[in-house]
Amino acid sequence: MPIFLAHLGPSGTYGEEAAVLHNPEARLFPLPSHLAVIEAVREGRANEGIVAIENSLNGPVVEVTDDLIHGTGVHVQGEVVVPVVHCLIVAPGEPDIKIIYSHPQALGQCRGFSQKCFPKAELAATLSTVAAVEKMLELPCSSAAIASARAAELYGAEILSRGIQDSKSNETRFFVLALTDHSPTGDDKTSLCFSFGEDKPGQLVSVLEEFSKRGINLARVESRPAKTELGRYVFLVDLAGHREDLLVAEAICAAREKATGIFKILGSYPRYQG
Amino acid sequence: MPIFLAHLGPSGTYGEEAAVLHNPEARLFPLPSHLAVIEAVREGRANEGIVAIENSLNGPVVEVTDDLIHGTGVHVQGEVVVPVVHCLIVAPGEPDIKIIYSHPQALGQCRGFSQKCFPKAELAATLSTVAAVEKMLELPCSSAAIASARAAELYGAEILSRGIQDSKSNETRFFVLALTDHSPTGDDKTSLCFSFGEDKPGQLVSVLEEFSKRGINLARVESRPAKTELGRYVFLVDLAGHREDLLVAEAICAAREKATGIFKILGSYPRYQG
Numbered sequence: 001m002p003i004f005l006a007h008l009g010p011s012g013t014y015g016e017e018a019a020v021l022h023n024p025e026a027r028l029f030p031l032p033s034h035l036a037v038i039e040a041v042r043e044g045r046a047n048e049g050i051v052a053i054e055n056s057l058n059g060p061v062v063e064v065t066d067d068l069i070h071g072t073g074v075h076v077q078g079e080v081v082v083p084v085v086h087c088l089i090v091a092p093g094e095p096d097i098k099i100i101y102s103h104p105q106a107l108g109q110c111r112g113f114s115q116k117c118f119p120k121a122e123l124a125a126t127l128s129t130v131a132a133v134e135k136m137l138e139l140p141c142s143s144a145a146i147a148s149a150r151a152a153e154l155y156g157a158e159i160l161s162r163g164i165q166d167s168k169s170n171e172t173r174f175f176v177l178a179l180t181d182h183s184p185t186g187d188d189k190t191s192l193c194f195s196f197g198e199d200k201p202g203q204l205v206s207v208l209e210e211f212s213k214r215g216i217n218l219a220r221v222e223s224r225p226a227k228t229e230l231g232r233y234v235f236l237v238d239l240a241g242h243r244e245d246l247l248v249a250e251a252i253c254a255a256r257e258k259a260t261g262i263f264k265i266l267g268s269y270p271r272y273q274g
Numbered sequence: 275m276p277i278f279l280a281h282l283g284p285s286g287t288y289g290e291e292a293a294v295l296h297n298p299e300a301r302l303f304p305l306p307s308h309l310a311v312i313e314a315v316r317e318g319r320a321n322e323g324i325v326a327i328e329n330s331l332n333g334p335v336v337e338v339t340d341d342l343i344h345g346t347g348v349h350v351q352g353e354v355v356v357p358v359v360h361c362l363i364v365a366p367g368e369p370d371i372k373i374i375y376s377h378p379q380a381l382g383q384c385r386g387f388s389q390k391c392f393p394k395a396e397l398a399a400t401l402s403t404v405a406a407v408e409k410m411l412e413l414p415c416s417s418a419a420i421a422s423a424r425a426a427e428l429y430g431a432e433i434l435s436r437g438i439q440d441s442k443s444n445e446t447r448f449f450v451l452a453l454t455d456h457s458p459t460g461d462d463k464t465s466l467c468f469s470f471g472e473d474k475p476g477q478l479v480s481v482l483e484e485f486s487k488r489g490i491n492l493a494r495v496e497s498r499p500a501k502t503e504l505g506r507y508v509f510l511v512d513l514a515g516h517r518e519d520l521l522v523a524e525a526i527c528a529a530r531e532k533a534t535g536i537f538k539i540l541g542s543y544p545r546y547q548g
Contacts, residue, residue: 056504059336081504171504202486204495205479212476219505221478223496230330230355230445231493 002027006037006046012130012151018080018174019050034064041177042073049177050080054220056171057109064175065224068266069193069234076191076267078176081274086110088161089133089152091140097121099139101132102146110146112166118144133157173272181243181267188242189219190268192252195226195234195261203258204235210254211239214247226261234262242268276301280311280320286404286425292354292448293324308338315451316347323451324354328494330445331383338449339498342540343467343508350465350541352450355548360384362435363407363426365414371395373413375406376420384420386440392418407431447546455517455541462516463493464542466526469500469508469535477532478509484528485513488521500535508536516542 005023008015009030019028026048031037034051041049052061068074086106090097099122100107100114107114107123114123121144126132129147133155136145144160145151152159175191182188196203211218217240226232241248243265256263279297282289283304293302300322305311308325315323326335342348360380364371373396374381374388381388381397388397395418400406403421407429410419418434419425426433449465456462470477485492491514500506515522517539530537 054499054504056499056506057501059499062333167501169501169503173504199491199493201489201491204492205482205486208479208482212479215475217473217475218478219473220507221495221497221509223494225328225330225333227331227441227443229443230328230447232330233494235495 003048004029004046006031006040006049008034008037008051010128010130012133012148012154013128014082014084014148014172015050015052015174017148017150018082018172021082022050022078022080022176023048034061035067038064038067038071038074038177041179042071044179047178048077049074050174051177052172053175054173055084056169057167058105060222062224065222065236069224069236069262069264074177074179075181076175076269077178077180077182078269079189079272080174080176081272082172082174084109084165084170084172085149085163086146086165087149087152087159088164089136089145089147089157090160091137092158093140095141095143097142097144099124099143100146101126101135101143103127103129103132106146109165109167109170113161113164176269182269184242184244184268185270187271188245188268189238189271190241190243190248191236191238191266192264193234193236193266194255194259194263195232197260199231207255207258208237210251210258211237214251216241216248216251244268277322278303278320280305280314280323282308282311282325284402284404286407286422286428287402288356288358288422288446289324289326289448291422291424292356292446295356296324296352296354296450297322308335309341312338312341312345312348312451315453316345318453321452322351323348324448325451326446327449328447329358330443331441332379334496336498339496339510343498343510343536343538348451348453349455350449350543351452351454351456352543353463353546354448354450355546356446356448358383358439358444358446359423359437360420360439361423361426361433362438363410363419363421363431364434365411366432367414369415369417371416371418373398373417374420375400375409375417377401377403377406380420383439383441383444387438450543456543458516458518458542459544461545462542463512463545464515464517464522465510465512465540466538467508467510467540468529468533468537469506471534473505481529481532482511484525484532485511488525490515490522490525518542
């Protein structure tokens with residue numbers, strides 16, 4: 001039986017790149033939104049789903065984070081980190097570039113390159129980096145697109161320049177979701193979230209201490225609104241170790257006692273080996 | 275000399291409502307973006323500026339948060355909390371409502387009301403809640419808009435129903451920015467941010483403990499990407515007390531020693547009295 005792997009489509013997006021990186025054998029299942037990907041896993045229409053969770057420049061993907069906190073039934077089974085490498089893509093031939101198409105975020109991330117190399121070119125926004133390649137192909141003699149190498153390949157276009165983003169440290173982290181999390185491998189991470197029934201001094205620190213005093217590193221601490229009232233939050237923590245590791249299990253047990261609101265383990269999964 | 279108070283325009287937005295709530299005497303100075311408001315304060319074209327910093331449903335306003343972390347020269351001098359009360363607004367008369375206009379976020383927040391009361395109406399997106407009122411006035415016999423009471427008042431339109439959002443706990447918190455922060459009043463808050471030079475277990479906890487062990491309540495802990503690489507963060511903390519209060523000053527001094535990256539006090543300001 002093939003594995004059905006849902007991801008944010010269309011073909012050529014970084015979501016598809018993450019899916020191929022995670023499992024090149026899987027049957028890809030592109031869907032129009034991250035929430036549709038989560039639903040497909042929840043309802044069993046896909047075995048696994050890949051969703052973006054954070055970007056090194058833009059921070060958390062909030063609709064995914066909130067759905068993992070408040071929804072049920074899906075677990076984090078893996079993580080994938082995809083470097084965002086923007087390319088300047090043109091139609092075969094030697095176009096005179098008067099207009100550069102891309103998603104506004106990609107245009108912003110490549111502003112230095114565009115101003116230096118094409119100071120007179122007009123920058124035009126499209127709905128996705130893939131849509132930029134399609135628009136460019138409608139004006140093959142006078143335009144270029146900023147998108148991934150994979151998008152260029154899929155559309156048979158040429159890469160004029162690779163890695164044109166102004167900051168080289170542009171990476172997106174994805175979660176692999178499934179109905180269960182992953183068994184221990186010896187180099188794992190665990191994601192969990194918690195909140196408090198009432199607001200008291202020191203309660204966040206007292207939960208975090210359960211991890212730090214056992215030498216468990218917190219790779220990430222994030223907060224999201226609890227959606228009940230201003231000033232109430234749900235905290236998300238990614239820690240080093242598997243929930244079945246003895247020290248982690250002890251810390252989770254102690255933390256659960258202290259978190260008087262929500263306490264939910266999103267999953268344990270192997271650390272991504274870059 | 276009048277106080278020039280910059281805010282996100284146009285007239286009728288919640289940003290203007292926050293500005294009026296903060297200082298009804300001020301000369302209002304509407305600008306097209308939050309970053310333009312911060313710039314106006316930084317360059318002295320406005321004495322004060324009001325920017326949204328977090329919403330109880332959607333979380334932090336990231337472009338404002340990142341500018342306060344990485345920019346210089348402006349300080350937090352106050353806070354204002356504005357309840358988001360959406361109203362169903364129509365032209366005078368008795369329209370047959372076939373279409374409801376609003377900003378997508380407001381349409382989403384009032385979905386239950388629309389489905390229950392106007393199951394056949396089409397929902398149409400506009401760029402702002404104020405633009406929705408303008409669109410509605412072009413089709414006065416067959417449409418309605420979702421916007422604030424103030425927008426209805428400014429356009430001479432009628433409020434058919436008030437407080438139609440599905441969740442009553444919808445509030446936005448604004449920061450009042452100026453070139454200096456506020457002197458102590460006895461009931462203050464302090465906002466600061468910090469990061470670490472390298473990633474070591476327990477370092478976030480060790481900074482937060484400097485506050486908790488002195489009984490200083492942390493009203494909010496938020497993280498934002500450091501923008502250097504994935505997995506590196508800047509932490510933002512809002513705490514109870516003024517930076518000149520003895521215990522707070524001691525805790526800040528100790529925390530500054532432990533934060534090996536950025537350490538920046540955004541400002542001390544009176545707690546908002548609702």
